[in-house]
Amino acid sequence: MKLLKLGAILFVAPLMWSLHAGSIQAQSEAELKEMQKKATKYYDILYPNDTLKDWFTNNVGLEKGAGPWQNIYKPVPLQMYWFPVRHYVKPDGTYYDQLLEKYKPTDCVECHKEVTPGFVHDWEDSTHAKPRKNPRLAEKTQQIEKLIGRELKEVTCSDCHGKDHKELRMPTPDVCGECHPQQVTEFMSEAERGRPNHIEGLPANVIPPWYPEMFRRGYPTAQFGCDLCHATDRCNICHTRHKFAASEGRRPEACMSCHMGFDHPDAESYGESKMGYIYHMEGEHWDWEKPLAEIVPGKDYRTPTCQFCHMDQGNGKFAHNPVTKGVWRMGTVPPKGIDYKSSLKDYPHGINLPPLNYSLDIYSPENKQRSEQWVAVCSKCHSPRFARLYRENLNDFMFEMWRLQDRAQSILDDIVANDAFEVPIKERDIFPLGDILADALGPGLLGEAVYKAFKTKAGKVPVIGPILGLHGLFATGRNNPSEIEITYADMWFGDKAHAYKGVAHGQQDIAWWYGAAKVYQKINILESQAIALKHGKELHNLLEAKGRKSVAGIVGSIVGVVAVLMFGAALWKKKRETRQ
Numbered sequence: 001m002k003l004l005k006l007g008a009i010l011f012v013a014p015l016m017w018s019l020h021a022g023s024i025q026a027q028s029e030a031e032l033k034e035m036q037k038k039a040t041k042y043y044d045i046l047y048p049n050d051t052l053k054d055w056f057t058n059n060v061g062l063e064k065g066a067g068p069w070q071n072i073y074k075p076v077p078l079q080m081y082w083f084p085v086r087h088y089v090k091p092d093g094t095y096y097d098q099l100l101e102k103y104k105p106t107d108c109v110e111c112h113k114e115v116t117p118g119f120v121h122d123w124e125d126s127t128h129a130k131p132r133k134n135p136r137l138a139e140k141t142q143q144i145e146k147l148i149g150r151e152l153k154e155v156t157c158s159d160c161h162g163k164d165h166k167e168l169r170m171p172t173p174d175v176c177g178e179c180h181p182q183q184v185t186e187f188m189s190e191a192e193r194g195r196p197n198h199i200e201g202l203p204a205n206v207i208p209p210w211y212p213e214m215f216r217r218g219y220p221t222a223q224f225g226c227d228l229c230h231a232t233d234r235c236n237i238c239h240t241r242h243k244f245a246a247s248e249g250r251r252p253e254a255c256m257s258c259h260m261g262f263d264h265p266d267a268e269s270y271g272e273s274k275m276g277y278i279y280h281m282e283g284e285h286w287d288w289e290k291p292l293a294e295i296v297p298g299k300d301y302r303t304p305t306c307q308f309c310h311m312d313q314g315n316g317k318f319a320h321n322p323v324t325k326g327v328w329r330m331g332t333v334p335p336k337g338i339d340y341k342s343s344l345k346d347y348p349h350g351i352n353l354p355p356l357n358y359s360l361d362i363y364s365p366e367n368k369q370r371s372e373q374w375v376a377v378c379s380k381c382h383s384p385r386f387a388r389l390y391r392e393n394l395n396d397f398m399f400e401m402w403r404l405q406d407r408a409q410s411i412l413d414d415i416v417a418n419d420a421f422e423v424p425i426k427e428r429d430i431f432p433l434g435d436i437l438a439d440a441l442g443p444g445l446l447g448e449a450v451y452k453a454f455k456t457k458a459g460k461v462p463v464i465g466p467i468l469g470l471h472g473l474f475a476t477g478r479n480n481p482s483e484i485e486i487t488y489a490d491m492w493f494g495d496k497a498h499a500y501k502g503v504a505h506g507q508q509d510i511a512w513w514y515g516a517a518k519v520y521q522k523i524n525i526l527e528s529q530a531i532a533l534k535h536g537k538e539l540h541n542l543l544e545a546k547g548r549k550s551v552a553g554i555v556g557s558i559v560g561v562v563a564v565l566m567f568g569a570a571l572w573k574k575k576r577e578t579r580q
Contacts, residue, residue, distance in 0.1 A: 039177025201232030350447020429477030434459020
C-alpha cells in the first residue's frame with residue numbers, strides 16, 4: 001500500500017469536523033434537524049475519502065486490521081465489540097438457530113431474558129424503556145418524536161440493533177445520532193482541537209508502529225488495555241449499556257475507568273484531592289438527574305466533578321466535548337519558551353506527521369483564552385485571584401518539568417551519540433516497523449534526516465523522547481529498548497504525568513511523591529546508568545585494543561619462531577648436501 005500521503009489524508013478529518021460539526025447548542029427544531037443530518041453521517045465526515053474509509057470504516061470483520069498497517073496484523077476477536085464499525089461479525093451457529101426456533105425474530109426481550117438477563121434488566125430500568133417517566137423526559141421524548149417522525153412508546157432493541165439477527169449491529173454514534181443529534185455533534189466537535197481526543201480512539205490505537213509490531217512478534221492479546229481504552233468511538237464507553245443513564249454519565253466514575261493509572265492518573269489525583277473527598281462523602285445525596293447547565297455550585301454540587309469542569313464551554317453552556325479548554329495536551333509535546341540544550345530544540349526533527357509536527361505555544365492567544373476559561377470555571381468555587389494564580393502555578397510547574405526532561409534527554413543524546421548502549425545499535429532489533437517505515441512513509445512525511453536514518457540503518461535507529469520514544473514502554477525487541485531507554489520513557493511519560501495531574505487536580509502527594517520526586521530520582525538514575533554504560537564502553541574498547549595488540553604480538557612471535565625454524569632447516573639441509 002502506498003502511504004506517502006498518510007499525513008494529508010489521515011488528518012484531514014479534524015478539519016472536516018470543524019467545518020461540519022456546527023453549533024454545540026441547539027436552538028430550534030430546524031437546527032436539530034441539521035444536526036441530525038451531520039450526526040447520522042458521522043463516519044462520512046470522520047473519514048471523508050475512500051482511503052480513510054478503507055482504513056477505518058469499511059467492515060472487514062476479523063480478516064484484517066485497521067489503518068495503514070491493516071495487512072500486517074489481524075485483530076483479536078474481542079475487537080468486534082470494541083471497534084464494531086470496522087470489525088463486528090454477526091453471531092451464527094446452532095445455538096442461535098435453536099433459539100430462533102423457540103422465539104420469533106421480534107421476541108428480542110423474551111429471548112434475551114434467557115440469554116442475557118442483565119441486559120434486559122438494565123433496559124427495563126432505563127429511560128429507553130420508560131421515555132415519559134417524568135415531565136422533563138416526556139418533553140425530550142416529544143422533541144425526539146418530531147425529529148424522527150414517529151411515536152416512541154419505548155425504544156426497543158430493534159431501534160438500536162436492527163430488526164433481527166440478519167440486520168444485527170452494534171450501535172455506534174451515527175445510530176445514536178438519529179435521536180440524539182446534539183450530543184453526537186457536540187462529541188464530533190472534539191476534532192476541532194486535534195489529538196488527543198476521544199473520537200479518534202481507533203486511529204490513535206492502530207497507527208503507532210509499535211502496535212502492529214507487537215502482532216508481528218506474537219503478542220496481540222498483550223495489548224488488551226490499549227484496545228479497550230481506545231474503544232472510544234462508542235457512546236457506551238461513558239453511558240454503560242443497556243441503561244444509558246444520563247445521571248450515570250454525569251458522575252466522575254464514568255470517566256475513571258479509562259482516566260486513571262500510569263499515563264493519566266486523573267481518577268487518583270481528583271479522587272484523592274479535597275474535591276474528591278467532598279464528592280465521596282456527599283455525592284450520594286446530589287441530584288444527578290439535573291443537567292449540568294442547571295447546577296448551582298455550592299448548592300447542588302459542593303465540589304466540582306470531571307464533567308462539571310471539563311464539559312463547561314463558557315457562558316453557561318455545557319456540551320459533550322471535554323477537550324475544548326485543553327492547553328497542555330497531556331503534557332507530551334515540548335512547549336516553546338524553553339532554551340533547550342538537548343535534541344528537544346530540534347523537535348519534531350523534520351517529521352511532518354500530525355500530531356507530531358508542531359510545538360506547543362502555551363501563551364498563544366488561543367491558549368491564553370483557554371486558560372481564562374479555566375479561571376472562569378474555577379472561580380465558580382474559588383476567588384478569581386486564587387484561580388488565576390493556581391493556573392499560572394500549573395504553567396510554571398510544567399515548564400520546570402520540561403527543563404528537567406531536557407536535562408534527561410541530554411543524557412540519552414550522549415549515549416546515542418557514542419553508541420554506548422549495552423549492545424551496539426547495529427546489533428539490536430529494529431525500531432517497531434523500522435524495516436518498512438522509510439519506504440512506507442517517504443521523506444515527505446518522515447523528514448529527510450529521519451528518512452535517511454531509517455533507510456541507511458535498516459531500521460536500527462535509536463528513538464528517544466516525545467512522542468515516538470514511547471516505544472520504550474510498548475515494544476519488546478531484542479535489546480531494544482534497553483534499560484536506560486525504559487527508565488527515560490518511564491520518567492517523561494509516567495512520572496511527569498503524575499506530577500502534572502497532581503498539580504492540575506490539587507493532589508499534593510501525587511504531584512510530589514508519585515510525580516516530581518520520581519522525576520528527580522529518575523534523572524539521577526539516568527546519570528548513574530549513563531556513567532556505567534560509558535565506563536563499560538571504555539572498558540570494552542580498552543580490552544579490544546589490548547586484544548588486538550596481544551594478538552599482533554603473538555602473531556609476530558609465531559612468525560619469528562617459524563622464520564628461525566625455517567632458517568635452521570635450510571642450514572641443516574645444506575650441511576647434509578655438503579657431506580654427501
